[in-house]
Amino acid sequence: MKTKRSKLIYNLVTFGLVIAAFIIMTVMINNKTISRSLKGQLIPICSWIMMAVSLNLVVGISGELSLGHAGFMSIGAFTGIVVSGWLLNGFQMEDPTLRLVLALIAGGVTAGVAGVLIGIPVLRLRGDYLAIVTLAFGEIIKNVMNCIYVSVDGTQLRFGFLNNTIPGTILLNGPNGAKGVKTISTFTAGFILVLITLAVVLNLVNSRAGRAIKATRDNRIAAESMGVPVTRYKMMAFVTAAVIAGMAGVLYGLNMATLVPTKFSFNESINVLVFVVMGGIGNILGSVISATALTILPEKLRFLQNYRMLIYAVVLILVMVLGNNPTLKSWFRSVFGRLFRRGKPEDGPDGEKEVARHE
Amino acid sequence: MSEERKRRSDTRMVPYPSQAIVPERDVGKQPVLETRHLGIEFGGLKAVEDFNMIIGRTEIAGLIGPNGAGKTTVFNLLTKVYEPTTGTVLINGRDTKGLSIVQTAHLGVARTFQNIRLFSQMTVEENVRIGLHNQIRYDMFTGILRLPRYWQQERRQHEETLELLSIFGMQDLADVRAGSLPYGAQRRLEIVRALATNPSLLLLDEPAAGMNPHETEELMENIARIRDQFQIAILLIEHDMSLVMGVCEGICVLNFGRIIAKGTADEIQNNPVVIEAYLGRRKEG
Numbered sequence: 001m002k003t004k005r006s007k008l009i010y011n012l013v014t015f016g017l018v019i020a021a022f023i024i025m026t027v028m029i030n031n032k033t034i035s036r037s038l039k040g041q042l043i044p045i046c047s048w049i050m051m052a053v054s055l056n057l058v059v060g061i062s063g064e065l066s067l068g069h070a071g072f073m074s075i076g077a078f079t080g081i082v083v084s085g086w087l088l089n090g091f092q093m094e095d096p097t098l099r100l101v102l103a104l105i106a107g108g109v110t111a112g113v114a115g116v117l118i119g120i121p122v123l124r125l126r127g128d129y130l131a132i133v134t135l136a137f138g139e140i141i142k143n144v145m146n147c148i149y150v151s152v153d154g155t156q157l158r159f160g161f162l163n164n165t166i167p168g169t170i171l172l173n174g175p176n177g178a179k180g181v182k183t184i185s186t187f188t189a190g191f192i193l194v195l196i197t198l199a200v201v202l203n204l205v206n207s208r209a210g211r212a213i214k215a216t217r218d219n220r221i222a223a224e225s226m227g228v229p230v231t232r233y234k235m236m237a238f239v240t241a242a243v244i245a246g247m248a249g250v251l252y253g254l255n256m257a258t259l260v261p262t263k264f265s266f267n268e269s270i271n272v273l274v275f276v277v278m279g280g281i282g283n284i285l286g287s288v289i290s291a292t293a294l295t296i297l298p299e300k301l302r303f304l305q306n307y308r309m310l311i312y313a314v315v316l317i318l319v320m321v322l323g324n325n326p327t328l329k330s331w332f333r334s335v336f337g338r339l340f341r342r343g344k345p346e347d348g349p350d351g352e353k354e355v356a357r358h359e
Numbered sequence: 360m361s362e363e364r365k366r367r368s369d370t371r372m373v374p375y376p377s378q379a380i381v382p383e384r385d386v387g388k389q390p391v392l393e394t395r396h397l398g399i400e401f402g403g404l405k406a407v408e409d410f411n412m413i414i415g416r417t418e419i420a421g422l423i424g425p426n427g428a429g430k431t432t433v434f435n436l437l438t439k440v441y442e443p444t445t446g447t448v449l450i451n452g453r454d455t456k457g458l459s460i461v462q463t464a465h466l467g468v469a470r471t472f473q474n475i476r477l478f479s480q481m482t483v484e485e486n487v488r489i490g491l492h493n494q495i496r497y498d499m500f501t502g503i504l505r506l507p508r509y510w511q512q513e514r515r516q517h518e519e520t521l522e523l524l525s526i527f528g529m530q531d532l533a534d535v536r537a538g539s540l541p542y543g544a545q546r547r548l549e550i551v552r553a554l555a556t557n558p559s560l561l562l563l564d565e566p567a568a569g570m571n572p573h574e575t576e577e578l579m580e581n582i583a584r585i586r587d588q589f590q591i592a593i594l595l596i597e598h599d600m601s602l603v604m605g606v607c608e609g610i611c612v613l614n615f616g617r618i619i620a621k622g623t624a625d626e627i628q629n630n631p632v633v634i635e636a637y638l639g640r641r642k643e644g
Contacts, residue, residue, distance in 0.1 A: 200503050207502025207509065208492065208516075211481070215489045218478035225438060226556055227464035227493045236499060 011202050014285040018198065021292075022191045029187075037299050043255040045295045046190025047073075050197045050248035052275035052291035053284055054241040057201050059273070060282030061210065062237035063217030064123070065131040068138025069272050072242040074145055074264035075114050076107035076249025081178045082150050082157070083107070084254055085171040088182060090155040096184035103184075104193075104250045111246020114141070115239040123234045138269050145261035146175045177260035178253070185255040193251060194288075197244050201284055204240065213237045278319060382608050385415025389452050391467075391560045391592040392437065397446035398616075399436055406432045407616045410446070414560065414609075419586055419593045421607030423600075423627075425636060429616040430596045431473055434562050437594075438470055439463040451559060465493065469558035471549040473565050473596075479538030483529065483548055486537050487520040490555025495519065523551050526588075527581065542569050547578075554589065561585075563595040567602050575599055579606050604628065612636065 025042060028034040051073060058066045080103040087093040087102060118137045125133055149160035153168030160166040164174060172178055204210045215223040216230045224230055253259050275294055279286025301308045322328055390413045397410040407429045414420050422430050435441045437448055439460050448455045450466045478486050497512045524530045527547040537548060546566055553561055567575045579602050586593055597603045603610060604624040612620040612627060614636040620627055627633055
């Protein structure tokens with residue numbers, strides 16, 4: 001059961017947690033009490049949160065399993081790197097904030113355009129077929145990125161496809177990716193982007209368009225019979241997610257001195273999907289928490305050396321199994337139930353916990 | 360060919376080729392629904408054949424027949440879930456040839472489903488709001504930016520939703536998840552959701568299925584009231600004969616995909632062909 005009140009509380013808790021985390025981290029940075037490894041991870045955490053929340057829009061809210069989400073991140077990241085490098089080398093634009101903003105816009109737009117182009121064929125499919133085709137597109141993007149060479153010659157960008165003999169300063173070097181990128185991403189920028197992402201997704205979900213998206217997920221035929229153009233709304237969710245993923249990519253890419261296209265492989269898409277499933281499908285706050293926890297966890301497990309990924313997998317299995325244990329669930333509910341009255345925080349804005357059903 | 364075209368553009372009120380079974384008050388007005396030689400084949404099997412029907416502006420009509428007669432298939436043809444292989448469907452005089460389900464819905468056809476198709480993860484209120492999707496609108500960016508128009512339209516949607524839910528006295532259930540409603544309430548919610556689309560023709564597929572006699576009687580009154588209040592036409596498929604005979608002005612009997620009889624409740628009840636379709640032929644001698 002959910003009410004306006006529980007929806008509001010859910011949103012407030014989500015924003016409150018993010019803002020509180022930002023304040024704590026900022027204080028710790030200023031006190032220098034933050035560990036080096038955690039400090040280095042703050043920006044990636046922001047971008048993974050954006051990835052998880054945007055994928056949740058597709059998987060949880062729109063109900064389509066997408067396995068190529070890292071592809072949009074890749075497009076965003078390399079667009080961002082090219083735009084930032086172009087502005088710096090071609091136009092001597094030194095101001096990092098302005099460059100970052102322009103790079104973010106460019107990355108979002110390119111990923112959005114890619115989202116439209118990929119969405120047109122993909123969203124005609126349903127269920128497992130859609131998942132497989134998104135997987136294929138993710139791989140296509142990775143391999144295309146492997147072949148692209150970009151340099152800046154004066155104020156002009158030069159592109160080469162499978163052709164590395166282009167004049168000027170190389171920005172993207174095919175399979176070697178980008179080297180010597182000026183890292184201009186900041187934690188504050190990441191924080192603001194996370195807030196924007198949350199606002200966009202949560203507001204979308206609780207609006208006319210968001211309800212239409214959820215209706216197409218719950219019952220496609222019924223939604224069409226009510227006069228809701230299903231494909232348009234699936235596209236809306238898909239492209240919005242792609243734009244957010246592109247911006248997450250820009251944030252991520254401009255935080256790394258070097259970045260190779262193979263970084264955004266199938267593995268990363270699955271990783272983001274793990275964040276989403278862990279946090280609860282359709283549960284935005286869950287995505288934020290699980291993206292954070294699962295980005296920090298592998299770093300914290302470094303002392304285990306070779307056993308690191310094994311333990312990571314075991315932890316995942318334990319959380320999944322225990323998280324679905326009815327006794328534990330009801331215990332959680334009794335603890336948090338008092339805090340949230342009728343709204344259950346672990347059940348997301350729509351009380352949907354079960355995996356979205358495919359027809 | 361030219362005759363066929365003339366027939367299509369023709370808006371004369373004498374229905375072709377079915378007999379006029381439109382109630383008197385609707386005579387002389389554009390019928391809500393008219394089908395001509397409607398038919399569909401599935402791999403050589405003629406599921407519906409030569410289906411001709413006409414429904415007046417404010418008529419309550421019934422479509423009955425034994426199991427497997429093709430009643431739901433007719434609904435799927437009218438709403439364009441299936442594209443007919445032969446014949447035409449005219450909704451308010453507009454040919455629906457080539458239109459999608461969504462476009463047909465925009466012409467003013469709304470329906471409920473035999474196997475309930477609610478948006479089960481969403482609340483009762485959200486379900487009705489989907490019905491209002493094309494009635495009270497604002498675009499995606501207004502929603503994301505929460506512009507004043509968002510609040511204004513959301514409030515309108517909310518009020519309208521409660522008003523529609525009050526038809527069945529369901530206002531108090533607005534925040535309940537639709538999937539967790541009892542069966543009867545789910546059926547009623549489907550009707551409310553369909554009404555929210557502001558239809559001129561409402562198709563009800565076994566609205567009384569799974570209801571007890573008391574609930575059925577209540578439903579019967581509500582169907583008549585909905586017609587009076589909204590001034591719409593209703594076509595219903597139903598196996599409960601007390602409901603069909605009690606509320607339908609015109610009844611159409613389907614067997615093996617073909618219309619075997621048309622008429623008022625009395626005519627149908629005393630029609631030997633209908634009796635035979637339901638009960639079988641009496642052995643002679």
